[in-house]
Every structure is written in C-alpha cells, then in structure tokens.
Amino acid sequence: MLRFLSILVAGVLAFPVLADDESASLRMGDDTFIGGRSVVHSANDTDDLFMAGETVSGSADITGSAHLAGRAVSYDGAVGGDVYAAGEEIEITGDVSGDVTVIGRALTVGSVGGDLRIAGSELHLTGDVGGYAMIAGEDVRIDGRIAGDLRLAADDVDWGSAATIGGRLILYEEDPGELEVPGDLVPSDRIERLEIEEWEGPQPPSLRRAVASFVLGVIVVAGLAALIAALVPDRLADMRRLILDRPFHTLWLGFLTQSAVIGAGVVFALTIVGLLFTPAMLLLAVVGGFCGYVVAAYAFGVGLLTAFGKPEPEVIGDRALAAGVGALSAGIIGLVPFFGWLFVLALVLAGIGAITLRVIRPVFFADMAE
Known part of the structure; x- marks a missing residue:
C-alpha cells in the first residue's frame, strides 16, 4: 500500500503544471509518471504508467498497468496489465491483457483480455472481451464478442454484426422487454431482464x-x-x-x-x-x-x-x-x-x-x- 501511494503521489506531481504548456515527468524504476496540459507517452521501456493532463495520449506498449486521467484521453499501445481511465472523451484502442475500468462521457474501448467495467453516456466496444462486461450508458454500441456474462443498463443499444455473448445477457431496463435482442446474439434461455433499480454495476x-x-x-x-x-x-x-x-x-x-x-x-x-x-x-x-x-x-x-x-x-x-x-x-x-x-x-x-x-x-x- 505504501509503495502504491508513493507511486501515485509521484505520478500526479504535475497537477499544478496543468496551467502551463510544458509537461513534467518522473521515472521511478521502470514506472513512468507524466503530467501537464498536453502529455504524450512514447517510451517503450515502461512497466506501470501514470498520466494526467487536459489531453493525454500514448502509443507505446507497456508491460504493466496504465492509469490515465484527463479531458481527452487516447491510448493505442498494448497494455500488459490493467487500464484505469477517467475523463470526458476516452479511446483505449490498443490491446489490453488485463481488466479495463473506464468512466467518462464518450468512451471507446478495443480488445480486453480480462473483464470490462465501463460507465458513461456514449459507449462503443470495438473489440472482444475475454471475461465479463458491466456496461452502463445511454447510447451503447457493441462490435465484439464477450466471452463471459454481460450486465447491461442502457437507453439504446446497437448490436454490431460481430457481437456475440458467451455467457448470460442480463438487461436492466425501466420497462423490462423494451430493448431488442437479435436472435443470433445469445440463446433466449440465457437472457434475463430486470428492473433498472436492481442494477449493481457502475453507476x-x-x-x-x-x-x-x-x-x-x-x-x-x-x-x-x-x-x-x-x-x-x-x-x-x-x-x-x-x-x-x-x-x-x-x-x-x-x-x-x-x-x-x-x-x-x-x-x-x-x-x-x-x-x-x-x-x-x-x-x-x-x-x-x-x-x-x-x-x-x-x-x-x-x-x-x-x-x-x-x-x-x-x-x-x-x-x-x-x-x-x-x-x-x-x-x-x-x-x-x-x-x-x-x-x-x-x-x-x-x-x-x-x-x-x-x-x-x-x-x-x-x-x-x-
């Protein structure tokens, strides 16, 4: 816990630098911490990555986890661990080996090797999910295969041609039955519809x-x-x-x-x-x-x-x-x-x-x- 706190503190050293154009960075072992108004990560020898700023982007592969925060966040490099991201517009298009937890307004997530937890307004899943998925949003589009269960709370859902669910589909609706589910998406005996008040996922x-x-x-x-x-x-x-x-x-x-x-x-x-x-x-x-x-x-x-x-x-x-x-x-x-x-x-x-x-x-x- 103490090591985690010290890393996280170092990662946000540039919080006041957000008022400046220049960014600040720090290396501790194989971990990288970057902060500022507009920050970019391009080093290929990074384990854990911490980035904060108004605009945050990166394309280099990392072996550990990524912790990203900003108004506009985009990362298209491969991540060997987990991804934690918060912001207004977020695009995680690189392959993630671990879990992905994202919250914001307009969110796009690619392939996820582990579990997916995502909450926002406009959500787009473009890749496959190796574990379960918990999705809460207004407008949701799913263009990938979810290997485990999908818990979904949404106003409108657009199922892409590549969308399939390997586990159960649990829908949380204000009026159960209002969301349409394609027949080839998941067998009807694996669909469960619940009241929105019973939602236990991210809110x-x-x-x-x-x-x-x-x-x-x-x-x-x-x-x-x-x-x-x-x-x-x-x-x-x-x-x-x-x-x-x-x-x-x-x-x-x-x-x-x-x-x-x-x-x-x-x-x-x-x-x-x-x-x-x-x-x-x-x-x-x-x-x-x-x-x-x-x-x-x-x-x-x-x-x-x-x-x-x-x-x-x-x-x-x-x-x-x-x-x-x-x-x-x-x-x-x-x-x-x-x-x-x-x-x-x-x-x-x-x-x-x-x-x-x-x-x-x-x-x-x-x-x-x-």
Whole structure:
C-alpha cells in the first residue's frame, strides 16, 4: 500500500503544471509518471504508467498497468496489465491483457483480455472481451464478442454484426422487454431482464459526483495554499519549516490549541450567559482546522518534493506545484480506511500548531526574568 501511494503521489506531481504548456515527468524504476496540459507517452521501456493532463495520449506498449486521467484521453499501445481511465472523451484502442475500468462521457474501448467495467453516456466496444462486461450508458454500441456474462443498463443499444455473448445477457431496463435482442446474439434461455433499480454495476451519476467532489476538494485546498504562498510567502515558509522540522511539537501544540478552543465553547455554554458564544467557538474550531489542513498539506507537498530531490520552493510556480502535490497526495492517502483519517487528523493538528506558533508564539515553562 505504501509503495502504491508513493507511486501515485509521484505520478500526479504535475497537477499544478496543468496551467502551463510544458509537461513534467518522473521515472521511478521502470514506472513512468507524466503530467501537464498536453502529455504524450512514447517510451517503450515502461512497466506501470501514470498520466494526467487536459489531453493525454500514448502509443507505446507497456508491460504493466496504465492509469490515465484527463479531458481527452487516447491510448493505442498494448497494455500488459490493467487500464484505469477517467475523463470526458476516452479511446483505449490498443490491446489490453488485463481488466479495463473506464468512466467518462464518450468512451471507446478495443480488445480486453480480462473483464470490462465501463460507465458513461456514449459507449462503443470495438473489440472482444475475454471475461465479463458491466456496461452502463445511454447510447451503447457493441462490435465484439464477450466471452463471459454481460450486465447491461442502457437507453439504446446497437448490436454490431460481430457481437456475440458467451455467457448470460442480463438487461436492466425501466420497462423490462423494451430493448431488442437479435436472435443470433445469445440463446433466449440465457437472457434475463430486470428492473433498472436492481442494477449493481457502475453507476455514472454517483461515481461522477464522488470524483467531482474529490477533485473539487483538491483544487480548493491547492488553490488556497497557492494563494497564501503568493500573498505571504515568508510566513507560510516559516510555518512549513516548523511542521517539517518539528512535526511532533506542532502536532502536540495543535492538539492543545484545538482542545482549548472546543473546551472554551463548552465552558461558555455552562455559564448560560455565554451560551451565544458557543457556536462562534465551534465555528472557530472548524475554520482553524481547515486552515491548519491547508498549511499542513502545503508543507507535506514541499516535503515530498524535497524527498525526490527538488529544492525548497522559491518562486510562485514551485510553491503552486508543492500545493498541488500536497493537496492531492494528502487527499489520496485520506481515502485509506481508518489510517487515512488518522493521517488527515495529524495534518490538521500539525497545521494548527504551526499557525499557533507563528501567530501567538506561546511559551511554556519558561523562566521569568525578575
């Protein structure tokens, strides 16, 4: 898991570079990571491939898996592992030995050696599928053989002349029986029609909202961190150094500060007359926690970049890059069950601690000069 997270974090190093024309790339062993506005992969000696940008394309064969994200994604090279892709327009026309999981609007997929999971609006399967297929869309065209079962939820289906199904055909319809099935496609005794409410496959609306919410959260955090870095670079640099140089100290102080703010709200409530101040204290705790997360995410991004040999950020472009790396990598780690929550909580408290040290400068157990 840690290796996967480190690879994924490295693969998205160029998230803020999407605003530039140039792309950024990184090699770790046999794996390749590319990001930017318009990115192209052409190296033939790649195992796992990670690409993100506005337009993403590639034609070289890879031996591992491909992870692709962008507005327009196209890949016509052979993939030895699995393919995971998300975007608006996606074309995976090269042969894929493993599974394919794709979500977007207009999607085209070629030959798949394993299983196919695809959800979108306009879907086109041009090749054969070696395993099962789960397809959810509005307009679907199938021009290949599916060796296993096909679970299909669609408004309109166009069956090509080469389309056949080796397993069962399970149709999910608003009105069972409305979709026509050619007689030579699959025997009638292997056709099952169910209500659309029983669909258990990929559901584009909910998944789209989940992805959109995650991306929006990353953009907000990265944008705020970059804005702070532009407005008060020295103060943010001081807080970043405090977190990286004294992580446990800032974590402890953040815990103490947040406890004091929340505790103050409780004490105000106990006095009855100060009950009106309780919501304000709770709001302060929430706002402080969010600000702490933004600062700590930026520091985390700087720490990751320096760990990969990058110098400390001195210009706004490097600071924006660090903000994007920190926000995205922290968000991804936060998805890990249980441990991800603890990691995010630690970031929040460390950030609050750094803000407290920079703004209030508390001193504990110091000798008082007489």
